[in-house]
Amino acid sequence: MTIDLVLPDWLTDAHRATLVELAERNAAAHGDDLLGIVLSGSVGRDCATERSDLDVLVVLRDEAASARTTDRSPDVDEIPERWSDLLKVAPFGTEDWWYRWSFAWAPVLLDRTGGELADAVQRQARLAPDEADELLIDHDRLEGWVNFAYRALKNDRDGRALEARLDAAESVPWLLDVVFATAGRVRPYNKYLPWELRTHPLDGWPGDELLDLVVRLLDGDASAVREAFPRVRDACAAYDAGRGHSRTTDSIRGWGSELEIFAQRS
Template identity: 40%
Template sequence: MTAQEHLTYDAFVALAAADPAVVGLVLKGSQAHEGMTTEHSDHDLYVILADGATTELARFTGHRTPELDLVILSLDEFRAAGMPGFERYALARARIVLDRLGGVIAQILADKTRLAADEAFHEADAWLDAYANSLYRSVKNDRDGHALAARLDAADSVRFLLELLFALDRRPRPYNKYLEWELARFPLPGWDTELLLDAANHISATGDVPTQRRLFAQVEAAARRAGHDAVLDAWGDDLRLMRPQ
């Protein structure tokens, strides 16, 4: 093994904290989610450099071991990370290890936790339509005797549903690993967490049509309250197949 491969998290943090080019360190992943670490958990660390700065730490670019994964980037690049993108949730719940900018790093992370109103509305429109599409296909396939297709479409619908519900609350959707963690600490307004997770689990496992329809009734009401009537009304008479019978 090389010396780089032997580098520990604590040793690297000490190196970075002593380097004036480093303006922030941000830890994401399991280590930033209380109670989620296991013996297999590594440390995923963003190393944020002052714009235009050079540093010998650049030699660790791409460093990845079972203990430590590093992402080294400029302040501007960090500000743009996950905006939009898959990393947004990870950064929204990340933990600050070092902020040399008097709260700037903290504000950047805070900005990632909340979708802009227009952004959230447009995302919710798209996810609502995708959810309705998969739900409709699932119910129709069940009616027509295509059991596997019905279950697969039902499982797809749960993904779109979760994206929709978090967009309605102007939040990035958590990764599946952190869904229960997130909802236990930050419930979705108007939703009973236990009932929602039970329904998602049951639908994903079985494609049960009555459960899908009951859940859709709640989703339709919430979506209409949030102003998404146009997406729903575009489905016309097909809504009857999705609603409770």
């Protein structure tokens, strides 16, 4: 059985042959229960090394997927995906939240759903407006970042270098959640952060500048904490304007006079 796949230009001949064989094998095994094939991982994002394998999501109707398990080999991880699961989006903090970014920018090689599969793949890595509000406010990612940044600056002011460095470093994942959530995107896995910033830039956060800021925060640089604050504040103001509320801005303002430390110099 011949399957017409839409294969990215950057794939090697070996990758192409492997994917064609995989698609034909699954089509023969599952017939109409095979709904699509998605290529994730480093190969799917054109940032593979010689050690990268193929991460292939085989999208099946639920009953067919239930009879399958992930098949791992040195060259290919073949992962069955239930159609009904793909149509759901896991909320922040739940067991499957971590899995959502695996669909980000992942090329759909085969779509037998008339475009529903492609839409579902894109939806996984996007935050709906209400989701972004929940992550930023209800799950305290913005409040948490301000808290760690504030603590880092207090420790720096008081001469506690190690403590300042620990708090500045711990602020980084909170900061990245805020940066990506205000853009309506799920934060990428750390491995893919430089790649995503380079290939899919964020408005207001040039990739090289954000990565430099992250490195300096990990080093405990108090000036990086102070540089990050007005950028986060501006991103939140723009986010609120787009949402028609002031929830993130109000959260920051709620710190009152404690915010003065962000304008001080150690």
